[in-house]
Amino acid sequence: MKFPRIKNIVPNAVCIFFISFLIACSTNSSYKSNNQKESKPYALTTFTILADIAKNIAGDRIYVESITKPGTEIHTYQFTPSDLIKVKKADLIFENGLGLESWINKFMTSAGNIPRFTLSNGLEPLEIASDAYAGKPNPHAWMSPKRTIKYVDNIVNAFVQIDPEGQEFYLQQAYKYKQELMKLDEQLRVHLSSLPSESRFLVTCEGAFSYLAYDYGMKEAYLWPVNSENQVTPRRMANLISKVKDNQIKTIFCETTVSAKAQKEVARASGAAFGGNFFVDSLSGPNGPAPTLLELYGYNLDLIKEGLSIK
Numbered sequence: 001m002k003f004p005r006i007k008n009i010v011p012n013a014v015c016i017f018f019i020s021f022l023i024a025c026s027t028n029s030s031y032k033s034n035n036q037k038e039s040k041p042y043a044l045t046t047f048t049i050l051a052d053i054a055k056n057i058a059g060d061r062i063y064v065e066s067i068t069k070p071g072t073e074i075h076t077y078q079f080t081p082s083d084l085i086k087v088k089k090a091d092l093i094f095e096n097g098l099g100l101e102s103w104i105n106k107f108m109t110s111a112g113n114i115p116r117f118t119l120s121n122g123l124e125p126l127e128i129a130s131d132a133y134a135g136k137p138n139p140h141a142w143m144s145p146k147r148t149i150k151y152v153d154n155i156v157n158a159f160v161q162i163d164p165e166g167q168e169f170y171l172q173q174a175y176k177y178k179q180e181l182m183k184l185d186e187q188l189r190v191h192l193s194s195l196p197s198e199s200r201f202l203v204t205c206e207g208a209f210s211y212l213a214y215d216y217g218m219k220e221a222y223l224w225p226v227n228s229e230n231q232v233t234p235r236r237m238a239n240l241i242s243k244v245k246d247n248q249i250k251t252i253f254c255e256t257t258v259s260a261k262a263q264k265e266v267a268r269a270s271g272a273a274f275g276g277n278f279f280v281d282s283l284s285g286p287n288g289p290a291p292t293l294l295e296l297y298g299y300n301l302d303l304i305k306e307g308l309s310i311k
Helices: 006-022 048-058 082-087 104-108 147-160 163-191 210-213 234-246 260-269 293-308
Strands: 042-045 064-066 094-095 114-118 201-206 218-225 251-255 274-277
Touching: 042 048, 048 064, 048 094, 048 147, 048 218, 048 293, 064 218, 082 104, 082 293, 094 147, 114 147, 147 163, 147 210, 163 293, 201 234, 201 260, 210 218, 218 234, 218 260, 234 260, 251 260, 251 293, 274 293
Parallel strands: 042 064, 042 094, 094 114, 201 218, 201 251, 251 274
Antiparallel strands: none
């Protein structure tokens, strides 16, 4: 029987000790930014879109950071030792809920007693339209601006718990942000209602537009229900190609965090145009077209208007 060499064990042991040491030394309850002398509460979110909403409410009173980076696939994210160090510093953590973050329970076992807030709480979820997911909620509620208003209210309630003195400030920030959401809600209603009824059909890679489709009078079709199960089977492709042909859909789309290769093949086989990639589960980087949620809505609306108005 061969035993492992000592030289192969020591580096791993040192690495494990080092990570544990970093986590143990990072349990302070407030975050101190590089440009701020005063300590402030630290809120951590599971992905970039939640961080952007929270930052609009937090102003300069709370430091907000996303665990995942722009462009990351969030459904089955594999958290890292550095993520565990971050959560040890946090005063609270925001998750979307509705089954979106399949990794969050395991992640929270290492987080200690940090308050955890689910931002979709209070919303009436839509079910995923798939036999394989019968009875399970569609998690993408933030894709409809009118639903995001509930996220804002939940963030305010959470922030007031860790910073009661900031209540009036958070309410003011929330009011301003909700005004912007309501403007976008009106824009979506006006533009999407102007499309011919036969053109109000969103075909994407993931079934992430159920809330937007429901709230603004559209239909939805997709290659797979959620990105955590993005298997492109011949049957799924054939069904979607038939649906595109039968409904004479002019343009189909995908999203930025997954490959669009299969969807482009659906476009080729069905005779539809490929209209580009929506931002759904992640913002772009700061220099991209969707660095904030409000800009994400605008970018996606422009793609829809351009693609579905093709004669």
